Amino acid sequence: GEIFVQGLGGRRPLVPTAPAPLEAAAQRHLSEVAFAYVAGSAGAERTTRANLAAFERTKLVPRRLVGSHARDLSVTLLGHTYRSPLLLAPIGVLELAHPQADLAVARAAHAEGIPYVLSSQASYPMEQVAAAMNGTPHWFQLYWGTDDGVTRSFVQRAERTGAQAIVVTLDTTLLGWRPRDLDLGSLPFLRAQGIAQYLSDPVFRSRLNVPVAPAGGSPPRSPALLRVALQHLAKARTFDLSSTQIREACARFVATYTNPALGWDDLARLREWTRLPILLKGIMHPEDAREAARRGLDGLVVSNHGGRQIDGEQATLDALPAVVEAAGDLPVLVDSGIRTGSDIAKALALGARAVLLGRPYMYGLGIAGEAGVREVIRNVIAEFDLTLGLLGVRSARALDASVLAPGETGQ
Numbered sequence: 001g002e003i004f005v006q007g008l009g010g011r012r013p014l015v016p017t018a019p020a021p022l023e024a025a026a027q028r029h030l031s032e033v034a035f036a037y038v039a040g041s042a043g044a045e046r047t048t049r050a051n052l053a054a055f056e057r058t059k060l061v062p063r064r065l066v067g068s069h070a071r072d073l074s075v076t077l078l079g080h081t082y083r084s085p086l087l088l089a090p091i092g093v094l095e096l097a098h099p100q101a102d103l104a105v106a107r108a109a110h111a112e113g114i115p116y117v118l119s120s121q122a123s124y125p126m127e128q129v130a131a132a133m134n135g136t137p138h139w140f141q142l143y144w145g146t147d148d149g150v151t152r153s154f155v156q157r158a159e160r161t162g163a164q165a166i167v168v169t170l171d172t173t174l175l176g177w178r179p180r181d182l183d184l185g186s187l188p189f190l191r192a193q194g195i196a197q198y199l200s201d202p203v204f205r206s207r208l209n210v211p212v213a214p215a216g217g218s219p220p221r222s223p224a225l226l227r228v229a230l231q232h233l234a235k236a237r238t239f240d241l242s243s244t245q246i247r248e249a250c251a252r253f254v255a256t257y258t259n260p261a262l263g264w265d266d267l268a269r270l271r272e273w274t275r276l277p278i279l280l281k282g283i284m285h286p287e288d289a290r291e292a293a294r295r296g297l298d299g300l301v302v303s304n305h306g307g308r309q310i311d312g313e314q315a316t317l318d319a320l321p322a323v324v325e326a327a328g329d330l331p332v333l334v335d336s337g338i339r340t341g342s343d344i345a346k347a348l349a350l351g352a353r354a355v356l357l358g359r360p361y362m363y364g365l366g367i368a369g370e371a372g373v374r375e376v377i378r379n380v381i382a383e384f385d386l387t388l389g390l391l392g393v394r395s396a397r398a399l400d401a402s403v404l405a406p407g408e409t410g411q
């Protein structure tokens with residue numbers, strides 16, 4: 001209500017309110033390479049369009065005269081009560097959008113009371129990001145690489161920072177085919193991003209055994225490589241490493257951060273390493289949901305990584321109902337294509353317990369830093385609240401398929 005009234009009062013917003021102008025404004029604020037990476041997706045970007053189209057196709061039908069003047073947006077997840085069904089998705093390399101990166105996002109999440117899923121590939125060490133959350137709940141997203149020592153260290157660090165859950169991302173065991181990045185030749189630059197978390201990790205650092213030596217060799221020629229070199233120097237200063245060690249660290253990072261050999265049985269080790277609830281992110285197939293339930297996982301995130309991995313993958317909103325059905329008692333969250341408050345209502349009506357917001361908050365970060373992220377969060381929640389009120393639904397928990405137009409339940 002507050003935001004809607006302020007809007008009528010004529011305050012000029014920092015960030016555009018609607019999704020398309022928000023993305024357009026972000027494009028003006030980000031470098032060409034950064035915008036291509038953030039906005040871009042796999043292949044012909046059909047899955048990204050399908051994600052949005054599924055929300056477009058799904059229609060809501062309101063009830064009248066039910067007295068929906070006061071709404072309760074809160075949801076209960078994994079034994080905790082959260083202010084609303086909105087969490088911020090894990091996004092690596094936020095430094096591409098703003099120098100304060102994850103720290104700005106964490107401060108915004110704290111200011112708005114919204115949980116934040118910290119990325120393995122954050123631009124700042126998780127201890128600093130968690131401190132910026134200032135007590136507002138955070139989860140930790142894990143990329144499970146080929147070095148169990150590093151993976152375990154990440155999990156233990158996350159536990160020490162007070163993370164409430166571990167989210168294992170399963171859809172990025174190989175990096176997707178991303179034409180926008182390929183065409184700009186920006187992969188070498190992008191590969192050097194997202195390494196801060198690793199450089200701050202004692203086990204990862206113990207693997208670097210190159211003797212301290214001055215950087216040699218000829219100067220890099222292409223602009224992308226020059227940026228990598230500058231990036232390396234900055235990281236070397238921050239993490240007190242030689243540029244030779246930094247180069248070795250980047251090579252090691254690229255070689256070990258993912259593990260396409262990962263299988264279901266590996267999850268038993270993660271269960272031994274932590275007492276925290278474990279969620280699987282990137283679940284699309286009902287059989288995988290059933291397997292997760294059988295193996296005692298704690299929750300699922302239906303996600304196709306915003307369409308960035310497989311071109312032609314099913315839209316998440318279309319995959320959601322069958323996954324929810326197969327998951328039994330496991331809470332199911334969803335992301336990929338959430339752009340507005342009414343999108344949250346649709347996802348919850350189809351059985352999601354909560355949603356993760358991705359690109360829109362990174363756009364807000366690029367446009368106006370912490371304040372931009374705050375405004376994006378406030379807009380989405382304000383619209384969700386209004387949508388509930390106008391639907392005649394008094395609480396987020398009460399949303400179900402009865403608010404959906406017949407024949408619009410996903411498929």
Ligand code: FNR
Pocket residue numbers: 037038039089090091092093119120121141169281303304305306307335336337338357358359360
């Ligand atoms: C991501 N995503 C992601 N997921 C994850 O588990 N760890 C990560 O480090 C990242 N990094 C990342 C970077 C960028 C630039 C983007 C756009 C996305 C995926 C993210 O968590 C989420 O699944 C998608 O962003 C959801 O799609 P939409 O809503 O952004 O289209």
